Amino acid sequence: MRLFMLPLILLCSSTVFGLAPTGPWDNFNLAPKSKTVYPAAIHSTNGTVENVQRLIQNRGSATLSGQGSWVALDYGVEVGGLISMNFDVITSTSAISLSFTESPLFIRPTASDDSSYPSENTTFDGVLRVPAPLKTGFWTQPAAALRGGFRYLVIISNSASPVTISNVSCAISFMPHVQDLRAYSGYFYAGDPFYHDSDFLTKVWYAGAYTVQTNTVPLNTGRKVPFAAPGTWANNANLGVAGPIIVDGAKRDRAVWPGDMGIAVPAQFVSTNDLIPTRNALSTMFAAINPSTGALPESGPPLSQQGSDTYHAWTLIGTHNYYLYSGDTVWLKQIWSNYTKAVAFLEGKVDKTGLINITGLRDWARLGGGGYNAEGNALLYRVSSQYFILIVLTTSADLASYLNNTDQASAWAKNATALKTNFNNAFWLESAGMYRDNQTTTLCPQDANSFAVLFNLTSSVDQSKRISEGLLKNWNALGPVAPELPDTISPFISGFELQAHFEAGNDARALDLLRRTWGYMLYTNISVQSTLLEGFTGNGSLAYRWYRGYNNDPSYTSHSHGWSAGPTAALSTYVLGLSVSSPQGKTWIIAPHIDGGLPAAEGGFETALGWFGVKWAITKAPDGSNMLSLHIDTPEGTSGLVKAPTSMGSVLTLDGREEGVESMAVVHLSGGRHAIVFQ
Numbered sequence: 001m002r003l004f005m006l007p008l009i010l011l012c013s014s015t016v017f018g019l020a021p022t023g024p025w026d027n028f029n030l031a032p033k034s035k036t037v038y039p040a041a042i043h044s045t046n047g048t049v050e051n052v053q054r055l056i057q058n059r060g061s062a063t064l065s066g067q068g069s070w071v072a073l074d075y076g077v078e079v080g081g082l083i084s085m086n087f088d089v090i091t092s093t094s095a096i097s098l099s100f101t102e103s104p105l106f107i108r109p110t111a112s113d114d115s116s117y118p119s120e121n122t123t124f125d126g127v128l129r130v131p132a133p134l135k136t137g138f139w140t141q142p143a144a145a146l147r148g149g150f151r152y153l154v155i156i157s158n159s160a161s162p163v164t165i166s167n168v169s170c171a172i173s174f175m176p177h178v179q180d181l182r183a184y185s186g187y188f189y190a191g192d193p194f195y196h197d198s199d200f201l202t203k204v205w206y207a208g209a210y211t212v213q214t215n216t217v218p219l220n221t222g223r224k225v226p227f228a229a230p231g232t233w234a235n236n237a238n239l240g241v242a243g244p245i246i247v248d249g250a251k252r253d254r255a256v257w258p259g260d261m262g263i264a265v266p267a268q269f270v271s272t273n274d275l276i277p278t279r280n281a282l283s284t285m286f287a288a289i290n291p292s293t294g295a296l297p298e299s300g301p302p303l304s305q306q307g308s309d310t311y312h313a314w315t316l317i318g319t320h321n322y323y324l325y326s327g328d329t330v331w332l333k334q335i336w337s338n339y340t341k342a343v344a345f346l347e348g349k350v351d352k353t354g355l356i357n358i359t360g361l362r363d364w365a366r367l368g369g370g371g372y373n374a375e376g377n378a379l380l381y382r383v384s385s386q387y388f389i390l391i392v393l394t395t396s397a398d399l400a401s402y403l404n405n406t407d408q409a410s411a412w413a414k415n416a417t418a419l420k421t422n423f424n425n426a427f428w429l430e431s432a433g434m435y436r437d438n439q440t441t442t443l444c445p446q447d448a449n450s451f452a453v454l455f456n457l458t459s460s461v462d463q464s465k466r467i468s469e470g471l472l473k474n475w476n477a478l479g480p481v482a483p484e485l486p487d488t489i490s491p492f493i494s495g496f497e498l499q500a501h502f503e504a505g506n507d508a509r510a511l512d513l514l515r516r517t518w519g520y521m522l523y524t525n526i527s528v529q530s531t532l533l534e535g536f537t538g539n540g541s542l543a544y545r546w547y548r549g550y551n552n553d554p555s556y557t558s559h560s561h562g563w564s565a566g567p568t569a570a571l572s573t574y575v576l577g578l579s580v581s582s583p584q585g586k587t588w589i590i591a592p593h594i595d596g597g598l599p600a601a602e603g604g605f606e607t608a609l610g611w612f613g614v615k616w617a618i619t620k621a622p623d624g625s626n627m628l629s630l631h632i633d634t635p636e637g638t639s640g641l642v643k644a645p646t647s648m649g650s651v652l653t654l655d656g657r658e659e660g661v662e663s664m665a666v667v668h669l670s671g672g673r674h675a676i677v678f679q
């Protein structure tokens with residue numbers, strides 16, 4: 001029997017999630033226990049609503065009486081899906097409508113928050129009217145009227161006649177391919193004794209993970225384009241070549257955006273390892289390549305925006321990330337010829353200066369960005385240097401020869417080296433200690449400077465530290481106000497800045513940024529206190545991009561945007577210190593960043609090769625100095641490097657032995673369990 005069971009278990013392990021150990025961290029997992037969720041609380045009522053408390057958790061019937069009476073139900077966290085309810089007692093003239101909102105600021109009987117189109121009146125979407133006359137019994141919202149993201153549901157009586165309702169529920173529509181939404185393959189747990197909520201770091205890790213789950217949606221639930229008529233919305237558009245698929249936001253845009261995936265997908269990898277929706281999104285982009293120019297679209301259908309060199313680069317970077325995590329060589333071969341065409345498209349824009357001239361100007365909303373632009377050149381550098389993993393480090397020799405590794409890889413690497421020199425000559429502004437946006441400005445943008453540190457365009461740790469210092473000048477109490485998009489705090493770009501501070505060795509500064517920007521988003525009572533905002537203004541208002549495409553409509557801002565999930569992967573990669581350096585983690589790196597003052601951290605994730613776990617704690621040596629004790633657990637057959645934190649000189653013991661390990665700052669290990677003490 002056992003022999004028979006084993007292959008079955010192996011067979012299932014690629015699609016079944018849930019290898020993460022259980023523990024106190026599960027209390028912070030925001031995903032619902034059931035795919036049918038009920039209101040958790042009554043937010044407010046108006047007029048006459050009898051027995052309203054019975055609507056909480058499906059306890060019974062409530063009656064709304066009189067034109068204009070309403071109840072606002074609170075699901076407790078961000079949810080998304082179709083509402084259903086039972087009409088228990090009606091009259092021939094009873095009438096009701098529904099409105100939805102993420103932020104409590106837009107709880108109102110007249111309109112939902114906006115998703116179809118940004119409009120200064122904040123009421124473009126309107127309400128959903130249940131067709132009259134009502135019929136006794138069970139009713140479900142039409143599929144096309146799906147709201148993909150909301151926390152509050154308002155039920156409004158539109159007639160003088162009463163209506164008695166019960167069984168108000170929401171059928172969760174995201175993650176359609178997964179039964180147990182809480183069965184994560186990864187976890188993270190660390191106390192933060194320096195913050196008002198010592199569970200903050202664990203909470204924000206799970207907030208990012210859940211945000212990405214709410215952005216993982218069925219193929220036929222994209223926002224309709226051309227946008228629905230005023231007073232309505234529709235989320236029934238096809239999103240790509242296959243589903244489920246990862247989109248930018250739960251409420252909107254509900255379309256594939258490769259730039260957003262640059263943050264969302266690493267978060268997805270360390271939490272659920274649910275990579276099929278990512279593959280489907282990337283396949284969608286490659287299938288829509290312009291056959292004559294090699295240009296990739298900026299976004300997936302039905303938006304299908306064109307004309308973004310930076311988002312073009314992000315699809316290529318996303319390909320690297322997906323392959324690094326999954327080792328999916330079958331897919332890489334399928335897209336390879338379009339991939340190389342798309343790289344050639346960017347290389348073709350490099351002129352005699354050795355820099356790319358950015359002509360596809362659409363981007364993450366930042367201003368400027370054209371010509372010899374630092375951000376665009378940094379992204380091209382990342383694209384041209386990532387071949388090492390795509391080709392040389394592939395797990396399969398067959399793939400390496402199929403993809404003609406050596407010539408291709410060395411040609412790309414040569415261009416990357418040249419570009420690094422050109423980038424530094426063109427953009428480094430010594431007086432600022434940062435990179436400027438282009439050669440005719442002294443504006444030093446948040447995006448290019450963060451990317452430069454992260455993608456290794458700097459030539460020394462000192463240079464990275466100066467940039468980290470320079471980025472600090474943009475901060476206010478809520479985080480970095482981006483010089484390239486004034487009056488904006490972008491959690492997307494700040495997710496890269498967060499990583500840049502860790503890379504520069506400024507762990508305490510990285511944690512400070514985390515507490516300011518993500519602390520604000522997680523606790524402010526104008527958001528959903530569960531998933532993460534798309535962006536906000538310098539003073540914390542929801543009027544993100546008020547002067548830049550969003551028509552000063554604060555109700556249009558998304559409160560569940562995967563591009564804001566930066567802390568999830570950053571906490572795993574830097575605080576825990578765990579990352580993979582070749583496909584599926586065949587090789588790995590463990591390098592905890594302990595200089596932010598945290599006493600301990602633990603966590604891990606899963607790949608197709610198995611479980612990768614790390615636990616560390618700071619302890620006191622007899623002489624009063626700090627010691628770091630580290631326990632690691634990686635799959636047999638893998639190997640990796642353990643790096644001593646800069647504040648710890650060397651290894652004291654390795655697996656209990658002292659001999660031959662003194663003064664080692666880097667330890668090479670094979671898979672399995674190991675215990676290391678640094679001092």
Ligand SMILES: *[C@@H]1O[C@H](CO)[C@@H](O)[C@H](O)[C@H]1NC(C)=O
Nearest residue numbers: 046047048066067068069109
């Ligand atoms: C509150 O309900 C009453 C009727 O019950 C209605 O006349 C009034 O317009 C409603 N007010 C608001 C703000 O919805």
Ligand SMILES: *[C@@H]1O[C@H](CO)[C@@H](O)[C@H](O)[C@H]1NC(C)=O
Nearest residue numbers: 118119120121122123124230
């Ligand atoms: C809100 O503004 C839009 C135009 O942006 C308009 O079409 C719509 O009718 C307005 N809604 C209301 C309720 O006035």
Ligand SMILES: *[C@@H]1O[C@H](CO)[C@@H](O)[C@H](O)[C@H]1NC(C)=O
Nearest residue numbers: 036084086137138167169170
């Ligand atoms: C209550 O709603 C659920 C869906 O959430 C539905 O399956 C069930 O049939 C409803 N109950 C009744 C009595 O109609």
Ligand SMILES: *[C@@H]1O[C@H](CO)[C@@H](O)[C@H](O)[C@H]1NC(C)=O
Nearest residue numbers: 286287289290291334335338
């Ligand atoms: C590659 O691009 C062509 C258009 O040139 C497209 O028809 C094809 O579907 C793409 N293949 C893949 C696997 O994306």
Ligand SMILES: *[C@@H]1O[C@H](CO)[C@@H](O)[C@H](O)[C@H]1NC(C)=O
Nearest residue numbers: 368369370371437438441443
């Ligand atoms: C150069 O950068 C500045 C500051 O971001 C911007 O205003 C300007 O438009 C940029 N130039 C080009 C050609 O994009």
Ligand SMILES: *[C@@H]1O[C@H](CO)[C@@H](O)[C@H](O)[C@H]1NC(C)=O
Nearest residue numbers: 351356357358359370371372
């Ligand atoms: C970049 O390319 C565009 C389009 O070819 C051209 O108009 C522009 O002059 C170029 N910019 C620079 C700085 O050469």
Ligand SMILES: *[C@@H]1O[C@H](CO)[C@@H](O)[C@H](O)[C@H]1NC(C)=O
Nearest residue numbers: 336337340401402403404405
């Ligand atoms: C590899 O090189 C061979 C010979 O030059 C060529 O026929 C083949 O198409 C190349 N393969 C890829 C995937 O580029």
Ligand SMILES: *[C@@H]1O[C@H](CO)[C@@H](O)[C@H](O)[C@H]1NC(C)=O
Nearest residue numbers: 343344347350351411412415
């Ligand atoms: C390297 O850069 C040159 C000059 O821009 C370009 O012609 C060539 O195609 C690039 N090589 C590769 C492999 O992309």
Ligand SMILES: *[C@@H]1O[C@H](CO)[C@@H](O)[C@H](O)[C@H]1NC(C)=O
Nearest residue numbers: 385420455456457458459460
């Ligand atoms: C960063 O670039 C330098 C060359 O400028 C190189 O020596 C170093 O290995 C690179 N670091 C990483 C992590 O790739």
Ligand SMILES: *[C@@H]1O[C@H](CO)[C@@H](O)[C@H](O)[C@H]1NC(C)=O
Nearest residue numbers: 103104105106524525526527
């Ligand atoms: C948020 O909290 C503040 C301060 O307690 C309070 O004044 C405000 O009404 C609250 N806002 C919402 C939308 O709950």
Ligand SMILES: *[C@@H]1O[C@H](CO)[C@@H](O)[C@H](O)[C@H]1NC(C)=O
Nearest residue numbers: 487537538539540541543546
């Ligand atoms: C916050 O910023 C927005 C956008 O700049 C502005 O409209 C609003 O008045 C500011 N709010 C406060 C309270 O200062």
